Amino acid sequence: MKETVRIGTGSGWWGDRISPAAELAKHGQLDYLCFETMAEATISAAQVRARRDPSFVGHDTYLEERLRAVLPACLAHGTKIVSNQGWINPDAAAAQAVAILRELGATGVKVAAINGSLITARVLSLTETILENGQPTETLAETLISAEVYLGAEPIVQALNQGAAIVFTGRVADPSLFLAPLMHEFGWDSLDHERLARGSAIGHLLECGAQVTGGYFVDPGFKDVERPWDLGFPIAEVTQDGSCVIGKLANTGGCVTCQTVKEQMLYEVHDPANYLTPDVTVDFTTAVVEQVGIDRVRVSGVSGKPRSPTLKVSMGCLEGFVGEDMFFYAGPGALKRAEIAKTVLLERFKIVDLQAEDIRIDYLGLNAIHGLATPDSAPEPYEVAVRVAARTKTREEATKVGREVDGMAVSGIAHTGKRVPFQDRVREVIGIWSALVARDSVQATVSMSRS
Amino acid sequence: MKVTLQRVAHTRSGDKGNTSNIAVFAYESCFYDVLREQLTAERFKAFYRGAIKGEVTRYEVANIEAFNFVCEGALGGGVSRNLALDNYGKALSAVILGFELEVPDDWATRLRGLPSKKGEQD
Numbered sequence: 001m002k003e004t005v006r007i008g009t010g011s012g013w014w015g016d017r018i019s020p021a022a023e024l025a026k027h028g029q030l031d032y033l034c035f036e037t038m039a040e041a042t043i044s045a046a047q048v049r050a051r052r053d054p055s056f057v058g059h060d061t062y063l064e065e066r067l068r069a070v071l072p073a074c075l076a077h078g079t080k081i082v083s084n085q086g087w088i089n090p091d092a093a094a095a096q097a098v099a100i101l102r103e104l105g106a107t108g109v110k111v112a113a114i115n116g117s118l119i120t121a122r123v124l125s126l127t128e129t130i131l132e133n134g135q136p137t138e139t140l141a142e143t144l145i146s147a148e149v150y151l152g153a154e155p156i157v158q159a160l161n162q163g164a165a166i167v168f169t170g171r172v173a174d175p176s177l178f179l180a181p182l183m184h185e186f187g188w189d190s191l192d193h194e195r196l197a198r199g200s201a202i203g204h205l206l207e208c209g210a211q212v213t214g215g216y217f218v219d220p221g222f223k224d225v226e227r228p229w230d231l232g233f234p235i236a237e238v239t240q241d242g243s244c245v246i247g248k249l250a251n252t253g254g255c256v257t258c259q260t261v262k263e264q265m266l267y268e269v270h271d272p273a274n275y276l277t278p279d280v281t282v283d284f285t286t287a288v289v290e291q292v293g294i295d296r297v298r299v300s301g302v303s304g305k306p307r308s309p310t311l312k313v314s315m316g317c318l319e320g321f322v323g324e325d326m327f328f329y330a331g332p333g334a335l336k337r338a339e340i341a342k343t344v345l346l347e348r349f350k351i352v353d354l355q356a357e358d359i360r361i362d363y364l365g366l367n368a369i370h371g372l373a374t375p376d377s378a379p380e381p382y383e384v385a386v387r388v389a390a391r392t393k394t395r396e397e398a399t400k401v402g403r404e405v406d407g408m409a410v411s412g413i414a415h416t417g418k419r420v421p422f423q424d425r426v427r428e429v430i431g432i433w434s435a436l437v438a439r440d441s442v443q444a445t446v447s448m449s450r451s
Numbered sequence: 452m453k454v455t456l457q458r459v460a461h462t463r464s465g466d467k468g469n470t471s472n473i474a475v476f477a478y479e480s481c482f483y484d485v486l487r488e489q490l491t492a493e494r495f496k497a498f499y500r501g502a503i504k505g506e507v508t509r510y511e512v513a514n515i516e517a518f519n520f521v522c523e524g525a526l527g528g529g530v531s532r533n534l535a536l537d538n539y540g541k542a543l544s545a546v547i548l549g550f551e552l553e554v555p556d557d558w559a560t561r562l563r564g565l566p567s568k569k570g571e572q573d
Contacts, residue, residue, distance in 0.1 A: 041531050132468060221564040223461055259461060262515045266474035268465035270521045272512045285512055322534065360534040368536050373502035373546045389534040430531050
């Protein structure tokens, strides 16, 4: 058994940079490189796209680019890959990896695909209540496009135990991607909640990539970071007891400090003593965070409680559309022109009988980001964009927003800056709802292929 | 003296559904007690002036000298439904940096950064 396992993050979200992953693969002396590429609505959006675009196979759209960037180094160093890039089609992701491996001359490499997360067809019979509003899940029957269970680390461990060098999953809880290699390497039992909690905490710290190495952190004069244009992705050196040191490659920008680690520890956490994952309930309130070297932070003492008897299901529903656009003012009186432009738009929406569930018109430069929380004392901006968005039931209604902004070009206010529309100004709303299912109603499966 | 929160703490926000969690981290141990006493859940919510529609729950995380403010109804119905330009609320954590705290005068040399606006006495 290894004394220390080195895990790196290959991506913290779908759009993440690729070159830091390549650097980690080359120079990180990694045992594992893990990729997290999904947001809450990723699966549902992929389902919608797959229905309309037959050429879309259903895995991470950057899969090939990411694999080509890291595979040669991973093969050279024996680094295994765990990745949720399978989205709605882990088998296709595995097939793509096998094809690239063969092209690279690497034969006999085992690639696993984990299925079982998608339960769209039976979710309404398996679940009762929507967690967010207490309504029966049956009320989603008309609009439901996808339902997926958040699987845990166990099926990934199973794949690694069977010798997989690369594992693709669909929906898995993000920390589980990183916990699984630790369970496999250290032989942790799936009911050992203390160690699983520590491993899940490490996964939680790594799952957003550079957010623990100086990303989403720089605040000049308060939190300064070196070379913020070249942030290294994180590496965790984990020991058998589940404590770790978070670090990064020496020649990269960014930093790993108690501050970056603490900020990430609470990122997207509600009750810090009860962070629920499919594997365990994590208690961060006992964690000890210590700087033990330059860009090296030790995390120990995380504790845990047994996992809950249920798993979370995420249900995506087609709920309508958002139409949005913006136009611009600058110079003396800019805000006053923006204000009358808002009045013009609201009157125009009445004239064209815009049927909207909600309309929002902001002054970007003054209150578009903080909204109602903007202080009264905020200074008047020199430049301001009028940004308008409306949520509607139909695409036709949402299109009216952009069409009315078009009218502001020659029928609007003096000194109106305007873009010729170069993109679709309507997006589809995929609302996400949650429910719980019994653990034993979901069976994950591992299928193995070889390059 | 009065100082803004930015000089004693750093913050980060995260999203889940229609809930934003905004965590506040003391730069130094002695700043933590001032935050505990003065930055209550009620004052936190009031400072957002209506941008947080639901309840705010404050979790104390003393081991890392932090407070986690869980703000329900802060994301316009949920990330995908939100009409706000910043639909994940990634910038919401900056609002509270402007919250005013009363701190001892002899902290002047320990505060981070420089006064953010006129009228601060340090």
